[in-house]
Amino acid sequence: MFHSRFLKAAAAGVAFSLAAGAALAEDMTFALSANVVTLDPHLTTTVGTDLSVISHIYTPLVIRQPDMKIYPAAAKSWEVTDGLTWTFHLRDDLTFPDGSKLDAAAVKWNIERILNPETKSPVRAWLTTIKEIKVVDPVTVQFVTDKPFASLPDQMSQIFIMSPAWTQSHNPAIEASGTGPYDLVSYVSGDSVTLKAKAGHVDGAPSFDNVGFRVIPEDSSRIAALLAGEVDLIAGIPPFELERINGTEGVSASSVSSIRMVYVKFNNLKPPFAGNTKLKLALNYAIDKEALRDAIWDGQGELSRCQPLNPAYFGYNPDLAPFPYDPEKAKSLLAEAGFAEGLTLEFEVPMGRYLLASEMAQAIAAQWAEIGVNTNIVEMEYGRWLDKYQNAGQMGDLSYIGQSWPTLTADGMLGLLEPGNIYAYYDNEEFGNLIREARSLTDNDQRLALYKKATESFCASPAHLVLFDQPTTYALRDRIKWQARADDIFRAMDISVAK
């Protein structure tokens, strides 16, 4: 009698704890708008797909969290000495599934693999200032650069560490094994990636037990999948869909200003822009940016404040304001610039790359036409446009472009406009000198002061039509909450189950 009651109670106890354990195992599924091309962290720079998946499996030295700040990851702390030597102090408790440790030797091997031209790593260009890597002891690694590289830690946030031994005997393009919170369960190229939480990870169990990524390239299909309950989080949907999604039960949509800024570049190295600051200003005053943003992007996205930086970037100058919409001033500046009777410009627009670029370009052209600046819009395929702009140095008078710098530094972003680079098309020597000086320093306060002056110099003679931040639109099911990120990275670690 007592026996069976005890057994029943014991059985009930076991059943309850099993049920409780099962109830805590949550799953979530992302929908990606493009294919996950490779799982090898050194062979990709695509943040929204490849690196997002990779960040679940592997660990970088440092990590960028949703607040866009750098935090420790595989490294506990780091410092720079004499401007050229960076020392990273590593954790000693990260072990790969094959038993090897994530130590200084492993870090050195990884960076050397990237720097080896035979690896064909697209990331190599970011690390070429590293001249020497020293293993001081198993938990201390040093990078010696040939020039001051103040954003080395930011760059390391996108370099993920693999096990040297494992990589020799496996194909990292389609297999993955790392120190991150998730293990790879399956990778079907073009279709999906499935991850499972590691049992007994040193940092504890993540919020989700199974994480899936489904590739759904077509916007409407992605939205349909969300509404049907097949996926939990989608991004990159047209802004005009947000309202419809918000009106549906069980899902909500919003947007966050991304780190990508959109503008219309002027070719400042040729007439009519070369040396003609008044023309550049006239074109900036002629555009009603708020109206454009509200009409075409449904009010999503922040206006850029007279600089190619936004608050997420180190070096952002909060004291500048966007150019106001003043067509009268634009007309008079245009006359002072010597074009009272108007002018005609070529306007190159890449297809299929930036959000509603075609519509935006046409609206901008219409507003410029009102002050007498006529444009011939030439839409071209992205590869061809990129070749013209970056490779051959043959950009047209005007070019619609969206740019960001993944390490969120003014050095990188403003460096895109540094006179001398073939893709800068900018003739402001004062600007160039200021950023070169800032690059040679490592004291952040000094650098900020220089960037303040550089952005002011930019604002006085802008390299392009300053527009806005491109919004990252996203939608999610009510069962989850996401700390939306501006940098296009999608991680289950930033998501929690809504209570």
Next chain:
Amino acid sequence: MLYRYLLTRLGEALLSLWGAMTIVFIAARMLGDPVIMMLPMGASPADIELMRKTLRLDDPLIIQYLQFMWNAVRGDFGMSFQFHRPAMDLVLERLPATILLAVSALIIGIVVGGFLGFVAARWRGTMLAPIATVLALLGQATPVFWLGIILILAFSTSLGWLPSGGTGSLSHLILPSITLATFTAASVMRLLRSSMIEVVSEDFIRTAWSKGLMPRAVYVRHVMRNALLPVVTMVGILAGELLGGAVITETVFAWPGIGRLVMQGIETKDFAVVQAAAAAIAAIYIFVNFAVDLLYMLIDPRIRLSRTGRA
């Protein structure tokens, strides 16, 4: 002789394949520069040059061509720039999905189109014929893109009966194959109908009627078998087209087939993938048409006799 006929056809097939691969090689290289697509924005000209050298893209074009051909005959189509894997491996990975979709769409198309075409011809002059014809016209005119999304909205989002995309089970196959089959069915229907109407007015059919045969015997045994000949040819062409990858259907339904792989390859100037996929698709197309030719010989005695030169 049959033997010599087959050998000639094989030679022609290989020549076509070589021609297709050469044309695609040239066209791929006219797409643009793959290296700037690979490197992040802001890479220096030195970085671009180094990558170009490492990938042997600065070799003279004729050297690249000869290298490509020499490797291709041994099955090596090079490494994909973006996937960093052998290009032919990628193509062969995606091929089963495309074949599955193509075969399903073809079967549905032939069955539905055949049925509608038969009905429209058999009961010509009654109410059934115009209904069938209008259905066929709708099928041919409906844009695949629109139809796919409508089906998803109806059956996935609203009703929840079927998945909205991807692969994994039979239910994933239903919507994409129906979408793809509409155009196939419409083409088969219209061709079969006009072919049957033509055959029905032939002398030998009048002989069959005058022999007193039942309508079913006349239509099925005599009319259909002759009317099917042009339809078989068209099915061969349709099969080749479908196997080439229905890009729009694959994109709307997130179906991991060859069509999307090639599109991605073209966008990123991934020469190896474009070349490998083109070779595979050309080979399939040539093979399917060869098979259709053989089938023709089997079902039409007149052709068999004339080809093999026997009286």
